[in-house]
Amino acid sequence: MNAAIAELLADLNDRRVLRRVGRTRRQLFEELDYPALRPLPVERYVFAEWKIRRAGLDYHVDIEKHYYSVPYRFAREQVEARITANTIENFHKSERIAAHRRSRGNGKYTTTPEHMPPSHRRFADWTIERISRGASAIGPDVALLCERILADRPHPEQGYRACLGIIRLVKAFERERVNAACGRALEIGARTVDRCAPSSTITSTGRRRHQAQHHLNPSTTPTSAVPAITTEETSYACTSHP
Numbered sequence: 544m545n546a547a548i549a550e551l552l553a554d555l556n557d558r559r560v561l562r563r564v565g566r567t568r569r570q571l572f573e574e575l576d577y578p579a580l581r582p583l584p585v586e587r588y589v590f591a592e593w594k595i596r597r598a599g600l601d602y603h604v605d606i607e608k609h610y611y612s613v614p615y616r617f618a619r620e621q622v623e624a625r626i627t628a629n630t631i632e633n634f635h636k637s638e639r640i641a642a643h644r645r646s647r648g649n650g651k652y653t654t655t656p657e658h659m660p661p662s663h664r665r666f667a668d669w670t671i672e673r674i675s676r677g678a679s680a681i682g683p684d685v686a687l688l689c690e691r692i693l694a695d696r697p698h699p700e701q702g703y704r705a706c707l708g709i710i711r712l713v714k715a716f717e718r719e720r721v722n723a724a725c726g727r728a729l730e731i732g733a734r735t736v737d738r739c740a741p742s743s744t745i746t747s748t749g750r751r752r753h754q755a756q757h758h759l760n761p762s763t764t765p766t767s768a769v770p771a772i773t774t775e776e777t778s779y780a781c782t783s784h785p
Contacts (some may be wrong), residue, residue, distance in 0.1 A: 592626045596633075602658060606631055608649040612658040613641040662704070669703050677710045682722025685709060688729055 556568040564571065596604045602618040603610035611631050613622060617640060625632040626645075631653075633641040646653050656664060671693060678689040689706040696702035712721045 589627050594624045594626060595621060596624050597621050598633075602660075603652060603654070604633055609646055610650075610652045611641065611643045611646075612652070612654040614658045615660040615663075669707070674703065674706045674710070678706065681710065681713055681718045682725070684722045684726035684729060688725040691729075 556572075558567065560567055561571075566574075594606075596606070598604050598613050598617050598620055599610075600618055601610075602615040603612050604622060604624060606624055606626060611633065613620075613633050613635075617635055620635060622640070623634045623637075625634065629645050631643045631645050632639055641655065641658065643653050643655070674689055674693070675686060678686040689709060692705050693702040696705075709721070709725065712724075
């Protein structure tokens with residue numbers, strides 16, 4: 544059918560004169576339309592879908608279960624997301640504030656380092672492997688707690704701060720004490736300060752274990768000589784918020 548129609552197009556466009564204007568369709572095209580034509584754009588037209596979104600407290604925008612960063616000052620702000628097959632752009636009051644290559648993978652994050660607040664950016668050179676090595680060097684319970692903190696956090700930088708807080712406790716306390724406190728946190732399922740049992744329960748664990756060891760081996764350092772891990776310090780170690 545299309546072939547038969549094509550044969551009639553020449554007669555319709557080139558030979559039939561329209562009564563009202565006294566010209567053929569071809570003549571009208573060449574006089575009116577053709578002079579107004581412009582070259583095709585260098586880049587092909589890209590279909591884009593627009594959606595209204597709100598950046599989360601972690602300065603990431605949810606686009607089809609994948610999270611893309613915007614500058615942290617736009618956290619909790621409403622943005623307009625321009626979504627194409629290959630790119631994600633976010634606009635705030637008609638100004639583009641972020642652009643990313645589109646990624647696939649539910650629950651994953653795409654983050655531009657410049658979008659991070661200073662409190663997150665200073666951890667950017669840390670990796671999960673580096674944190675794991677540092678935690679394992681202290682003790683198995685420290686390593687396991689850090690592993691679970693990282694697994695529980697939706698965004699890696701949040702977990703990095705909590706893990707580094709735990710690792711740095713060895714600057715003030717014995718490795719055995721820190722490992723014992725982490726073991727207690729694991730026993731009660733603590734990850735963040737709001738889910739911990741009373742902090743004194745966790746922080747006193749290391750001292751109780753040290754007392755038990757001293758009872759079995761009096762030659763060890765007296766309990767009074769071992770500093771207690773304070774509530775504030777362990778709370779910082781447990782928390783994952785900036």
